[in-house]
Amino acid sequence: MSKFHLKIVTPKGTYREVDVDILNIKTTDGYIGVLAHHIPLASGVDISEMNYKIDGQTYEFAIAGGFLYVGENEVTVIGNAVESPEEIDLQRAKEAEKRAQSRLEHPTDDLDIKRAEIALKKALVRINVKGLK
């Protein structure tokens, strides 16, 4: 299988720069798999799980939203925050989930709900990815 170059950058610097076989990622339109020689594509990335494969080995990540750009045999993922299962703090994610849930049960105003929903989504994705390991 031919590989392509994948670059993941976050506000904390270049997170990963590797040659991969396939990248599975959830865009705002739904899950897609990117293989080598993909047509140029630009899309937003949802708060979701993300993974890529190198020689049969799968690497899982949690991504807190961002942007995907597929160029000529180079793919760039710009993430607000990207974490591997090893980096995820399960305790913190569970606390965040509880906090968000209690906020959703006792909403105060409009903006609060939106933010709590996003926080809940991020927490759930993190817990999920941690569990995948």
Add this chain to the structure above:
Amino acid sequence: MAGQMQAIKRRMKSIDSTMKITKAMQLVASSKLMKTRKRLDEMKPYYTQVKDTCAEILEYSGKSVYSPYLKVNEEGKDAYIVITSSLGLCGGYNANVYKMLNEEVKDGDLVYMIGNKGYAYCKNHRNVELNTQWIDLNSTLEFKDIVRMTNHLLDEYVAKNIKSIHIIYTEFVNNITFTPRNVKLLPVDQSDLRNEKSTELRKQTLFEPSPEEVLGSLIPMYLQAVIYGYLVESVTSENASRRASMENATDNAQELTDELRLKYNQARQTAITNEVSEIVAGANVE
């Protein structure tokens, strides 16, 4: 004679204590500089990547794409984000920003001030509308607050309350050179982002779900990245400037104490010589 010696001694003491302060500040500024420089280096790949991607997409999406962020507003105010320091003793850092500010900002413009020094200056010397909601950003460096600020600015822009957004920050060239710059953020200047390596294939770039929506989410991200990058760069310049000026102050204080010590020793020697010759003169009389 003794009075003169005492005066010199007193001055030496006061210069010594000042030197202790400047030396301590120099050390603090160096360690802060190292921290912010590291942050800047980490940040760089992110914001150049976001900028490049934004440039490519704008180019391949063509002129036909509609986005409220690309449209030029006819009405509204000019908004400026100005980054200054909150603490003094950092050399010409703030003065250079004020110079830029006086050249660019007209009376009545909206100024989003970061840093207490700039706030005090504008309040006393300029007739501009000041917004101090994010005045502490230069010490907290919170990305969350940048997101909030960007959202606020974009809302104001879409609502046509402001017609352009500029940022005045201090570029970090190296440890001793900093230049204030004024950059236009919105409306996005497409010629500013252009790059030449366009190919036929890339012109068929797929946008999911649509170019409008892709740009709608990319442009806020671009602004956040750029504003954050400029903020970290300015704070790096501030710390470098403070370190340099404190180093100069310490050097000058050292020079001054050396000079005074020489004077003091001279005065002491003169006093001893006088005393000896008085004793000798007294002995000769007998």
